[in-house]
Amino acid sequence: MNGLLRSKEEALLGMLPDFFDNYLLELPITNRDRLLQKAEASLFKKGNLSTYVTLLNELPELDGVEISENGRINLELSAKVIDDENLKKIKNSVLRLIPWRKGPFKFFGCEVDTEWNSAVKWHRLASRIEDLRERLVLDVGSGNGYFAFRMMLEGARAVLCLEPSLQSFVQFRFCKHFLLDKPVEMLPLRSEHVRFEKRMFDTVFSMGVLYHNREPKNHLEDLRRYLRLGGQLVLDTLIDSADRPSILVPSGRYASMRNVWSVPSKQMVLDWLSESGFNDPHCIDISTTTVAEQRSTEMMPYHSLTDGLDQMDTSVTIEGYERPVRGIFLANAS
Ligand SMILES: C[S@@+](CC[C@H](N)C(=O)[O-])C[C@H]1O[C@@H](n2cnc3c(N)ncnc32)[C@H](O)[C@@H]1O
Helix, strand or coil, X not given: CCCCCCCCCHHHHCCHHHHHHHXXXXXXXXXXXXXXXXHHHHHHCCCCHHHHHHHHHCCCCCCCCEEEEECCCEEEEECCCCCHHHHHHHHXXXXXXXXXXXXXXXXXXXXXXXXXXXXXXXXXXXXXXXXXXXXXXXXXXXXXXXXXXHHHHCCCCEEEEECCCHHHXXXXXXXXXXXXXXXXXXXXXXXXXXXXXXXXXXXXXXXXXXXXXXXXXXXXXXXXXXXXXXXXXXXXXXXXXXXCCCEXXXXXXXXXXXXXXXXXXXXXXXXXXHHCCEEEEEEXXXXXXXXXXXXXXXXXXXXXXXHHECCCCCCEEXXXXXXXXXXXXXXXXX
């Protein structure tokens, strides 16, 4: 790319051209440029950008940072040497990036206990999906990249994230500041605004996104088009417990969550997957979300799961729907 990167703000996307050159070379150059231009346009529409750029620019440079899995839960960044002043700067930045929803992380000893213990979801699926080694992966609605780094640690050749939330994008850039050489990148875009002219991803994840989409079948059709023939979809979504194909359409919020447009039953998801051109759709896990997985913490001190449940009967939400249950589905692209 692309004479477009001019200022410090624009440097937020500065690593993407290299990532495209290294891992998405199959894409026509016009397609790559269009994606980068869209990413830039989308980022510059957002408020608060300069505050975040200042924060990222003030982060210390550290040598030899590594990322590892710690006790199957935390993602831990560590450096051979870090002095107290740099550690203080990092801790301050972590606090300025609250709320932290997906994690947990440990940054150079600084624990970030996130709203979600995302490791719980990861371990539900990690041993059931196709081996990620050497695969090119797309994570749609990635949040701050917690899962993408886990995919990389499993040996994925590269992981591209799509994530429109600026907060999540900046938390990702915070991590990536210390991990410049790692093959994980993020486009700050919604999936419906992204077109890849080549079907090239070996695995596509869409976790926690389907019910936020007003046109869920269109979302699934997009996901199929991202996958190479035979590539694997990993889909995680809220589901309704009806034992027939049906859709719950909340009349307002759902467990206090905004933008939950529809909650399909398991059979509905399986039907949608077949109709959207996926082979062998199947459900590998159904779990009720509990406070062991989602709760308020110091790093996310706002409303969480319990605030969305009826205090007298926690089997239902405050709006009277059944409490959140999630299903994980696998399928292969035809
Ligand atoms: C409930 S969170 C799930 C995050 C993570 N995938 C997980 O499973 O924990 C949904 C994320 O998807 C993002 N999102 C919502 N609609 C999207 C879309 N159309 N394309 C890409 N991302 C989207 C949101 O910004 C949010 O970060």
